[in-house]
Amino acid sequence: MLTKYLTGVTTAFSPFNARSGKTVRNFLALLPPNARSTMAIDVKMFGQSDAQKPATLSLKFKDGKELQLDLEKMKIKDIQVEVDRHSRILRRKDELSG
Amino acid sequence: MPPRLRFRLPSSQVGGGRAPYVCIQCRHASLASTITPAPTIHPTIAHYPPNQPPSHKPPEYRKSQLHRQYQSLLRSSPLILIFQHNNLKATEWTGIRRELSNALRKVDVELAKDGKEIIQTGILASALKVVEFWEPKYEADGQAAHPASPATDTSTAVQDARPDDAAEPIYTHGLSRLAWSTASRNAKTTRPPGSDLTPLLSGPLALLTFPTTSPQHLAAALSILAPTKEFPAPKRKVNAAYHEKAVQDGIAKLMLLGARVEGRVMDMAGTRWVGGIKGGMEGLRAQLVGMLSGVGAQVTTILEAAGRTLWVTVEGRRGMLEDEEKAKDKSGEQKVE
Structure with a gap:
């Protein structure tokens, strides 16, 4: 997953939700070790009783585009595809300009 | 043409002095059959030494040994914290370990034998299933009756165990086939709702285990690993090493997911509640x-x-009566005068 062009990750989820919790935790594990110096990461976790609360994951890119991901339908592969699709556009722009 | 005479010899002469022909191999076989058959392997001889019982999965694999190790970890530590680690570097790990051990040593020297360990998630999940749903009755079964152990009397009647009978009920260790089948069957049928750790068991996990349920140590660990308002991190003046960049970066990437306290699953709030019990177990007892x-x-x-x-x-009444008597006496004296 191309994480170079991400500037912000905001998420709220419950780790006790077998579907969305796993997806978000997998996504956070994919961020590089120095992620906190290059992007703003805001993680909010619900408890066990709020496991069915809808989880949110919103991403911000360098060009200012914001992406809201629907965690009910998407799994980690789909999220990777979405992030890569926009990141490749940004990379192309970078290459052409620089 | 010579006469065709059928010349018959008497039958006794044919077999004459010779014994009837028997092939040597057959003779040996017949001789063997006359002797009482050699005993097959005696039932009291076990095929497995007591320290190497048959395993459901090949015991020489690392997975099997990890499975066994996790089972013992889960059985021996009543308080386990579960963290997710997101790409921590080695320097960050060492910094966090150092700070944690320092903080726990401050609480108590003796009890600071905690372990922090990165685990193989899938194997832990399987081991947890075995621990939760398989309760071997080691005492009831009488482990002493193992045929190959020197402590067993020779007169003890023991069950036979054959290599193809690895599912024999005398093998009740955690890696046995019986444990595996019972645990997986029970996990499907009797899984109480809400007491489930399975959604947590995925991705990169680390466990912090304590040999006893002690809220003081839990509070110390939480203030280092997951500082909040109730468990503030040590000030920069008190502990400068905690505020190094490597440690702070590492702590930002550790996420407290939940805990397993004496077999019960707790979320973050529940864990902090356990850590917030004032004075620990002694404090609870005193309360x-x-x-x-x-x-x-x-x-x-x-x-x-x-x-x-x-x-x-009664006292009041007596006082009243005494006062009345005194008053009477006084009035009587006054009259006499």
Whole structure:
């Protein structure tokens, strides 16, 4: 997953939700070790009783585009595809300009 | 043409002095069959030494040994914290380990034998299933009756165990086939809702285990690993090493997911509640004793109160009578004068 062009990750989820919790935790594990110096990461976790609360994951890119991901339908592969699709556009722009 | 005479010899002459032909191999076989058959392997001889019981999965694999190790970890530590680690570097890990051990040493020297360990998630999940749903009755089964152990009497009747009978009920260790089948069957049928750790068991996990359920140590660990308002991190003046960049970066990437406290699953809030018990187990006991003795004191005061009021009224009445008598005496003296 191309994480170079991400500037912000905001998420709220419950780790006790077998579907969305796993997806978000997998996504956070994919961020590089120095992620906190290059992007703003805001993680909010619900408890066990709020496991069915809808989880949110919103991403911000360098060009200012914001992406809201629907965690009910998407799994980690789909999220990777979405992030890569926009990141490749940004990379192309970078290459052409620089 | 010579006459065709059928010349018949008497039958006794044919077989004459010779014994009837028997092939040598057959003779050996017939001889062998006459002797009592050699005993097959005696039933009391076990095929497995007591320290190497048959395993459901090949025991030489790392997975099997990890499975066994996790089972013992889960059984021996009543308090386990589960963290997710997101790409921590080695320097960050060492910094966090150092700070954690320092903090726990401050609480108590003896109890600071905690372990922090990165685990293989899938194997832990399987081991947890075995631990939760398989309860071998080691005491009841009588582990002493193992045929190959020197402690067993020779006269003890033991069950036969054959290599193809690895599912024999005498093998009740955690890696046995019986444990595996029972655990997986029970996990499907009787999984109580809400007491489930499975959604947590995915991705990169690390466990912090304590040999006892001690809230003081939990509080110390939480203030280092997951600082909040209730568990503030040590100040920069007190502990400068904690505020190094490597440690702070590492802590930002550790996420507290939940805990397993004495077999019960707790979320983040539940874990902090356990850590917030004032004074630990002793504190809880003191609270309970205080409450019970307070109730006792109230009962005694209530029971005493009736007697005391009676005594007070009687005393009051006596005082009144004495006063009256004194007054009478005085008036009598005055009259005499």
